[in-house]
Amino acid sequence: MGVGGPARYFCEVRSEEEVVVAVAWAKKHGQRLFVLGGGSNLLVRDAGFDGLVVRVDLRGIEVCGDGCLNVGAGENWDAFVDRAVAMDLAGVECLAGIPGSMGGTPVQNVGAYGQEVAETIEEVRAFDRMKGEFVVLVRAACRFRYRESLFNSDEPGRYVVTQVRFRLRKEGVPTLRYAELQRRFTGRQMPTLKEVASAVREIRRSKGMLLVEGDSDSRSAGSFFKNPVMEVGDMERVAAAAGTEADGLPQWPAGEGRVKLPAAWLLEHAGFVKGYGEGAAGISTRHTLALTNRGGATCADIERLQDEIVRGVRERFGVRLEREPVLVG
Ligand SMILES: Cc1cc2nc3c(=O)[nH]c(=O)nc-3n(C[C@H](O)[C@H](O)[C@H](O)COP(=O)(O)OP(=O)(O)OC[C@H]3O[C@@H](n4cnc5c(N)ncnc54)[C@H](O)[C@@H]3O)c2cc1C
Missing domain, CATH: 3.90.78.10 (UDP-N-acetylenolpyruvoylglucosamine reductase, C-terminal domain)
Known part of the structure; x- marks a missing residue:
């Protein structure tokens, strides 16, 4: 939104070791800690944040089996959607054009146009600040609900997400649940994943829901x-x-x-x-x-x-x- 004041302390972490160092630093110095992804779902107060803001920038997308992808929390979400579509993997094509990082998506259980990440996330790897160790949370443990999860509702602030594992459908057909999307393809043969992702971006753009330079x-x-x-x-x-x-x-x-x-x-x-x-x-x-x-x-x-x-x-x-x-x- 482009509002809000500064962070008292700020750092970027690019590895799990750096996550541990940042969390330990905040604890040692008695500072509050806020985990930042892409900053696209925040309302930052004008006085800013009196503590340490840790921006998560862990990268990497690795194939872990049929339709299985392990993605670093710092990867850009929309670029990941493009990658999945190019690999002919179905399950996230309707979530094209959503700004932000991979790590923010399980937290907010991102959804749009008939899909939600809860449907395709298999597990989430995170640093548990309470236990002081890395944990792997399977889908059921993430307690996904409409725009809510373990991470933002049940235990806010407890976990720093470092990697998300997706199970997508190989050569799967696109999801056409949303009426506006269905209408676009009525009377035509089944669209490709790429056509659906492009249609979603077009609809988003027409509603000002796609980040476009100069579009206030x-x-x-x-x-x-x-x-x-x-x-x-x-x-x-x-x-x-x-x-x-x-x-x-x-x-x-x-x-x-x-x-x-x-x-x-x-x-x-x-x-x-x-x-x-x-x-x-x-x-x-x-x-x-x-x-x-x-x-x-x-x-x-x-x-x-x-x-x-x-x-x-x-x-x-x-x-x-x-x-x-x-x-x-
Ligand atoms: C134009 C526009 C359109 C949008 N459209 C949609 C939409 O269609 N559907 C939808 O669901 N959302 C939408 N959003 C909201 C936003 O894009 C998503 O919620 C996105 O997933 C936020 O990701 P982020 O990385 O920017 O998170 P941030 O805004 O940085 O953070 C959001 C929350 O997640 C936490 N967080 C982020 N990364 C991590 C991490 N690695 N570990 C632990 N906690 C973390 C933060 O602490 C914070 O509580 C839209 C936003 C904009 C600006």
Whole structure:
């Protein structure tokens, strides 16, 4: 987002040994530690971070079997997607164009256009700061949920991810679950993985969700609010506030007796439409869920806009929105 102050201490680590050294240094000097990937899902406070920021830059992609790839946490996510597609490996093609590092993806359980990394991650190797040793966590141990995982929700800050193992489908067919993506290929033979990845990037670009130099709509942290998950029973109240029937509301099933509501719909119906905001912080002109820095915004400006939206949606629908980006500082 291009907001926020400095780190008191900063280092980059390029090997597992350096991870251990950095963690030990912070402990010895009584400094808080923040693990940085690509910085694409952060909201850094204006006063910065009073501690050590460790940027993870471990590289390397190694084939470990049929459809199996071990990837260093510092690899660029989108370049990895290209690599997998070029190797004819299916499973991440719909996640093309998402900025950030490999290490950030299991943390945030990144997802888009009908795929989530939780479906293809086999295991995660990480330094466990509590035990002081490297551990390997299999998929079930990572406790992946919608944009949540062991790493950001159950035990935030405990693990420094150094490597992620993917199990992709050799010569697999692309995933076409997302309606907008399906429409692109209707009436045609099954597209290639490369065609699907390109289509996803095109859609993302049209919504300002692809990092493009000079496109101020992409100066965001992606979707700023999570889609709220609610009890089916609570939908009547939301529907009444919207002046409609519960089954007239857009929604997706979210497990036993629960549904997920599109946060974008809630914002729009509470008056927070594309382009909203007078100042340097505003809603993207092409995507309702992206709060953007139009130039010169501070973190305080972004937080003010966030609070205004959260309050507005709560007053209108009684639904509490949750921020997706991680607040630092
Ligand atoms: C334009 C745009 C579009 C986006 N679109 C999407 C989208 O479609 N879907 C989606 O899910 N997200 C999206 N995002 C959000 C973001 O790209 C992802 O969450 C991404 O995975 C964050 O990775 P990062 O390396 O930048 O993490 P950072 O922003 O650096 O960090 C995010 C969190 O992960 C932790 N972390 C990072 N690396 C490690 C590590 N090695 N070990 C331990 N913890 C670590 C950090 O401490 C922090 O808590 C978008 C962002 C932007 C700017």
